[in-house]
Amino acid sequence: MSKHRSSVRNAIKENLMLVLTITAVIVGISLGLALRSVNLSPLALQLINFPGEIFMQVLKMMVLPLIFTSVISSLGQMDSGNAGKMGLMTVAYYATTAVISSAVGIFFVTMMQPGASIAHSPVKNSLTTGDVEPIDTFLDLLRNMFPDNIFKATFQRVSTIYEHNGTEITKHVVDGPGTNILGVLVFCTFFGLVAAKLGERVRIVIDLFIALDEIIMGWIMTLMWFAPIGIISLISGNLLEVEDLAGTFSTLAMYVLTVLLGLFTHILIVTPSLYFLLTRKSPLPVYKVMLQPFMIAFGTASSGAALPTSIACLEEHGIDSRIANFVPPLGNTINVDGNALYEAAAVIFIAQLNNIHLTFANVITISLTATLASMGSGSVPAGLVTMVLILNTVGLPVKDLALIVTVDWLVDRIRTAINVMGDGFATCIIAHNVDIDLKEEDGYKSIAVMPNTEEV
Template sequence: MNLSTKILIGLALGIIAGLELGAEGAGFAKTWIGPLGTIFMNMIKMVIVPLVFSSLVIGVTSLGDIKKVGRIGVKTVAYYLVTTAFAIVIGLAIGTIMQPGVGLHMAVDTAKVAAKAAPPISKVIIDIFPTNPLEAMVKANMLQIIVFSLFVGTGITVVGEKANALKHTIDGLAEVSYKIVGMIMAVAPIGVFGLITPVVASNGPAVLLPLLKVVIAVYLACLLHAVLVYGSMIKFLAGMGFIQFIKGIAPASLMAFSSCSSGGTLPLTMSCAQKMGASKEVSSFVLPLGATINMDGTAAYQGVCALFIAQLYGIDLTASQYMTIIVTGTLASIGTAGVPGAGFIMLTMILTSLGLPLEGSALIAGIDRILDMPRTSVNITGDAAVTLLVDKSEKKHAEAEAPLY
């Protein structure tokens, strides 16, 4: 039995157990079942920093040419921004068609939400450069770790032979990290069971019913984005069947759905992408970056939720306001990268830019964990799709530059 099947079984058993326990058993689920998921996620988080650092460094040194690093970086960020914009458009389309906020009358508990200002773009740029790389690793500041890793990899490449000992040491760290990930993944089904059971027990059907249209709209938007956008990209640009791609990324997607953590799923995403044919060099560069800045699922969620709140308060949005949502959401996916609660900050940015009542996001906060599951799954699926595209592009570039003899 393959890993994705085992994870799916763990997920299904967790849902069944959560429904059986219900709200009355939520305390039991959190106290006695939840720790299984917490321990599993702690083990994953334990290996993320050494894995990202070593993988990125070896990825850069394996690429060799500094110009190649820059070329891949530009392609990666461009793909991430374009797919994010498409995701917001799909979210807006679903919100317009389904109208989840129309006719809904609910009391808003403003105590559940507090306005959070997005950091200024100047601060975001300054903060990606670490003053102390060890501190960045201790705090798991992924953007700073990525920048430091790129500098180390570039330095090793420029120094050349004298830095071979350091390169081999970091390469050894990468291989050890991969092996540890394999050990942790052996207990993934148990971890998934522990993660999902308390969530289902705490958020039963009765709690979700008033906001069911929002939940369905977000899930549908995420599904359509995966099928339409990723399906087209994989079929026409990467030359791979969509079903083959979905089967290949399934273990990581299910893991992301259960854990709601792109970073926590990163080791498994890397393994899945490489099994589908992506080179270790490209996947080691593109995926850590995607786990930090790519938020396609979150962007689709923003589009739906912004319209839901506008409809809830009876506010009709203009064409220019729709465009504001697209532009703000796309840029915010980069501007809030690495910031805790990035999805919520993105939503408050959009609401503020439109002049919509911030209090409406309190309703979303109540079901955020349920909505976080599909958007995280789509986020990492997008990371894998872009990795395959960039890898295919680089292989074509290498063939075009190969000398003819």
């Protein structure tokens, strides 16, 4: 009963936050449009943008603590003794679908070019330093994934620079300013996996990160109540700086269409195709079973609010209770297919707005960063922290997030519902492949049943 009341309170808070966010968007748009007819001074524009600037800075401040606590605590809580193969397959499946979903988002935003019609700056060649070759950018990506010093990775990242000495070009791999997000994520991932394997011997460490994660998330949730102020500032300030307002809204409509096409392609084509390949079963029953939690997730924009219903529906479908109680809760944290797709598409959309040409290596960086960052902090409201993280990683301007915020509240409901539907498919796939192995590994069911059978 207490859990039910808690979920109800959380749902009310989520809806209230949604109302405040929508109100802030409306106020920000109205204020921005109303002030466009006024010839504001540069100082006035600076003051209007200032609350949004502070809000974004605080979000940036929370990135590293969130990654360390959420990734290590979520992976460290995996019971390797009971989960075993199930845990590894679940993480591998979610990682695979997240990579695929980000690739789908990149494909649609690249093909449809929703941000190409308006531009804030002259065309740039790439995000790399100088004339860095794609292979060097890719090698830098791998170097950053495995930093030689985890503390240095929090404020420096590796990059290849070119020195031109007459006709000779010399390459140097140097440490430059900027947070090495990929290195931090890889370190936290292995830390959490090893902690899970050691289990009770390091329980005090896992409990510490769980407690820290609750503190950080509590801080972020408190911060999100101030988000409407930041949103009003960001949207109104951005509208005041946009020259072609009609083109901007037209582009946003095209952007939403692009993201929705990617999301529905993923859940209606990619996910059921994977399900059929791995189980040789029709995906239609899964859609039917997960319809109720899908609608709850769409109505509340919260995968957590739909979690109890997801577990109950899957158990009624005949899924082993141990699997039904393991995969969806884990997926609630690391299944971020919708987020990975949305964030990868949004980053490239922002690059298009600024006429920045992305190399193939840049796109790979965006895809991997969107996937890893989303899995590490999938529970952050509106995905603002991870969006800031990805933009900083590839060197794109954070300011244009204000445009994304204007439509995020709508897209968020759809991508959350798709994440919940994806949890249902993942649970059924894992159940099909590890149900028997799980029972044999745990042993308690077969040991309890077999002696009774012999006595009879």
